[in-house]
Amino acid sequence: MGAAAHGREEFPPRLSARDAFPGIRPGYLNSGSVHPVSAGARQRVADYLASRAMGGESDYDIAAARRTVMERFARLINADTGELAYIQSTSAGEQMAVAALGLPEPGARVVTDALHFFGSFHLYSELEKAGVEVVVVRPHDNRIQLEDMAAAIDDRTRLVSVSAIATTNGFQHDLAALADIAHAHGAKLFVDAIHAIGSVPFDVKAAGIDMMSTASYKWLMGDMGLGFMYARADLIPELARPQAGYFQLAGISSHVFPYEEPHERAYQTRARDDATGLFAMGTYSNTGVAHLDYSLDFLLELGVENIQARRQPLIERVREEFTARGFQPLTPEDSTGPLIAFAFENARARLGPKLRDAGVxxxxxxxxxxxSPSVFNTMDDIEMLLEALA
Structure with a gap:
């Protein structure tokens, strides 16, 4: 077979994806849980940490990196920087989206689905306790049917909350169609995009998303402790501030100390009128920013479409082989995301030892x-997996 048939298409030599992750062990096919850190990102973090030693051996400018990382992320998802804020995690963003809509509110309705991130169901269980009606749409044929979502969304629905790509099986929503249904009833669409951004082309404006959050340690090839919150620009004035924090400030005036202008108030504060003014809190991970200072350039230069095209033959090989062996596929065949999943009784207990022994x-x-293969994986990694579970 030729190179393309083996899924070995290469990126331009200067952007060799395998070389960008030196030392990565063969058989690592779990980037959907935690993505390995590239050599370039490690060096950028080292530059930042050297600057924090305050010894003068590094002039890394973290303030500039904070600004340009936000600009590059905005370009990646077709957003404006004013629609974005740094946050701690995807789940933190989902909680802020809920609060920004004034929830919990007795009698309000929230619609989600059973393929949404399982950690979010605790949030919605708590909303139920506070009097919110929560509807969880169940899958059929390993997907959430759009007509089932449409039947669940009514004029009392305040929020529709879904994952762009389901962490359990890689199902992808038609976000634009779902947004149209939600908006027709006056509801807002929140999207957990952690498995989408960096792995598939993602356009918040084309998708009609109202609010979105993600984190950087999966397909953005960053680290834990740093994520992004998005809110549509024209929606921001309608949203309630979920919490108040230092990074929301556009200005603060003190009237306490010598040489300051006297005033009846000790301090006066003014919040920014953008997403940062709504959602940002206190200090966030500068090492996370340094990771992304390299990784976002890496992603933008490789091109998400190229990443997706190179990955797909690997996933199709897995699908074909494991389906032929009798494993029950859970991922829809038209999925173009980075995940493929199968049902197997007692999978952890029965497969875990075999995989550990094989180093997969x-x-x-x-x-x-x-x-969940990534840019550094080749068909050799897939063959290791297939042999381990032969």
Missing amino acids: EISLSQHRFRI
Whole structure:
């Protein structure tokens, strides 16, 4: 077979994806859980940490990096920087989206689905306790049917909350169609985009998304502790501030100390009128910013479309082989995301030892397993997996 048939298409030599991750062990197929850190990102973090030593050996400018990382992320998702804020995590963003809409509110309705991030169901269980009606749409044929979502969304619905790509099985919503349905009833669409941004082309404006959050340690090839919150510019004035924090400030005036102008108030504060003024809190991870200072350039230069095209033959090989072996596929065949999953009874107990012995790492659940290749993987890694579970 030729190179393309083996899924070995290469990026331009100066952007060799395998070389960007020196030392990555063969058989690592679990980037959907935690993405490895590239050599370039490690060096950028080292430059930042050297600057924090205050010894003068590094002139790395973290303030400039904060600004340009936000600009590059905005370009990646077709947003304006004023629509974005740094946050701690995807889940933190989802909680802020809920609060920004004034929830919980007794009698209000929230619609989500059973393929949404499982950690979010605790949030919605708490909303139910506070009097919110929460509807969880169940999947059919491993996907959430658009007509089922449409049937669940009514004029009392305040929020529709979904994952762009389901962490459990890689199902992808038609976000633009879902947004149209939500908006027709006056509801807002929140999207957990952690498995989408960096792995598939993602355009917040084309998708009609109202609010979105993500984190950087998966397909943005960054680290934990740093994420992004998006809110549509024309929606921002309608939203309530979920919490108040230092980084929201546009200005603060003191009237306490010598030489300051006297005033009846000790301090006066003024918030920014953008997403940062709404959602930002206190100090966030500068090492996370330094990671992204390299990784976002890496992603933008490789091109998300190229990443997706190179990955797809690997996923299709897994689908074909494991389906032929009798494993029950959970991922829809038209999925173009970075995940493929199968149902298998007692998967963790029965498959875990075989994979450990072979040096292969995938995501194992009680009765499911998931493979998530990235830019550094080749068909050799897939063959290791197939042999380990032969």
